[in-house]
Amino acid sequence: MASTGMNISLGSKVAIITGAASGFGKAIAKAFLHAGAKVVACDINASMLEECHKELSPLGALHMVVADISLHDSAPNLVKEAVDHYGKLDILVNNAGIMDRFDPIGDIDIDFWDCVITTNLTAPARMSKYAVQEFLRHGEAAGTTAAGSNRGVIMNVGSINGFRGGCGGVAYVSAKHALVGLTRNTASSYSSKGIRCNIIMPGAMKTNIRVAYKDGFNEEGGAICQKLAEVNPGEVNLDRLGKLVAFACSDDTDYLNGAIISADHGWQAI
Numbered sequence: 489m490a491s492t493g494m495n496i497s498l499g500s501k502v503a504i505i506t507g508a509a510s511g512f513g514k515a516i517a518k519a520f521l522h523a524g525a526k527v528v529a530c531d532i533n534a535s536m537l538e539e540c541h542k543e544l545s546p547l548g549a550l551h552m553v554v555a556d557i558s559l560h561d562s563a564p565n566l567v568k569e570a571v572d573h574y575g576k577l578d579i580l581v582n583n584a585g586i587m588d589r590f591d592p593i594g595d596i597d598i599d600f601w602d603c604v605i606t607t608n609l610t611a612p613a614r615m616s617k618y619a620v621q622e623f624l625r626h627g628e629a630a631g632t633t634a635a636g637s638n639r640g641v642i643m644n645v646g647s648i649n650g651f652r653g654g655c656g657g658v659a660y661v662s663a664k665h666a667l668v669g670l671t672r673n674t675a676s677s678y679s680s681k682g683i684r685c686n687i688i689m690p691g692a693m694k695t696n697i698r699v700a701y702k703d704g705f706n707e708e709g710g711a712i713c714q715k716l717a718e719v720n721p722g723e724v725n726l727d728r729l730g731k732l733v734a735f736a737c738s739d740d741t742d743y744l745n746g747a748i749i750s751a752d753h754g755w756q757a758i
């Protein structure tokens with residue numbers, strides 16, 4: 489079949505991608521570099537980030553930053569790093585995330601709840617706060633302030649767990665549901681100022697995320713989730729989904745704002 493010839497263009501864009509050393513974040517970084525973006529790739533895992541740099545740096549402008557996004561200063565520092573290194577910031581992809589261990593509320597260790605909520609919800613909120621401030625500052629300096637002026641884009645990485653209750657533990661499910669709220673409030677608050685915010689909701693992907701629950705897996709919670717796993721139509725291809733994120737962050741989708749984008753072969757629809 490003939491190709492549609494559709495090109496994804498992020499030329500001249502500067503993007504921060506969190507959790508870029510592995511899995512989905514790495515696939516997004518690859519798609520962004522192929523589309524011409526300059527990428528600031530952040531991850532807590534220094535050795536994986538180093539490996540990722542070796543693999544992806546031939547594709548384009550890539551700046552690696554080892555950072556733990558759950559720490560207070562990481563968000564302002566990362567935004568500053570993008571501006572210092574590439575002169576501006578256009579796109580933030582809040583991808584970094586950790587899984588819980590399928591604990592329901594009666595079993596959850598509240599310190600572990602705090603850890604999952606901090607990484608999966610508070611950190612994206614903090615990153616968004618400083619990114620939005622930079623989008624607004626840069627837009628005003630450039631004299632571009634209206635709706636559709638492409639001042640900045642945030643893509644949050646949600647999950648089927650942002651739609652469904654029985655697919656993960658209470659901490660992960662709560663964080664991913666709340667991320668939808670963060671997305672929609674951000675979209676509605678800044679749509680008239682040329683800033684967009686969307687959320688992608690992947691189904692199952694082959695990544696390293698399951699390492700988190702190797703120890704301390706809640707058998708009862710896991711068995712409940714297994715029922716939904718049994719009707720999963722299939723795994724989502726990382727590289728193809730990375731391309732969708734790149735397209736959704738490009739100026740060609742300047743109409744896309746507050747969108748909750750399912751990407752799960754129809755799993756959440758069941």
Ligand SMILES: NC(=O)c1ccc[n+]([C@@H]2O[C@H](COP(=O)([O-])OP(=O)(O)OC[C@H]3O[C@@H](n4cnc5c(N)ncnc54)[C@H](O)[C@@H]3O)[C@@H](O)[C@H]2O)c1
Pocket residue numbers: 506507508509510511512513530531532533536555556557558582583584585586607645646647648689690691692693694695696697698
């Ligand atoms: N794998 C799946 O089936 C699946 C499904 C739906 C959604 N997701 C979401 O996709 C996103 C990416 O996860 P993945 O599946 O690629 O997992 P992954 O474990 O392969 O990658 C996550 C990356 O985030 C990094 N990270 C974790 N905590 C961090 C922190 N505090 N600071 C900086 N970096 C940190 C990790 O080091 C890792 O490189 C997550 O938000 C996850 O919830 C995954």
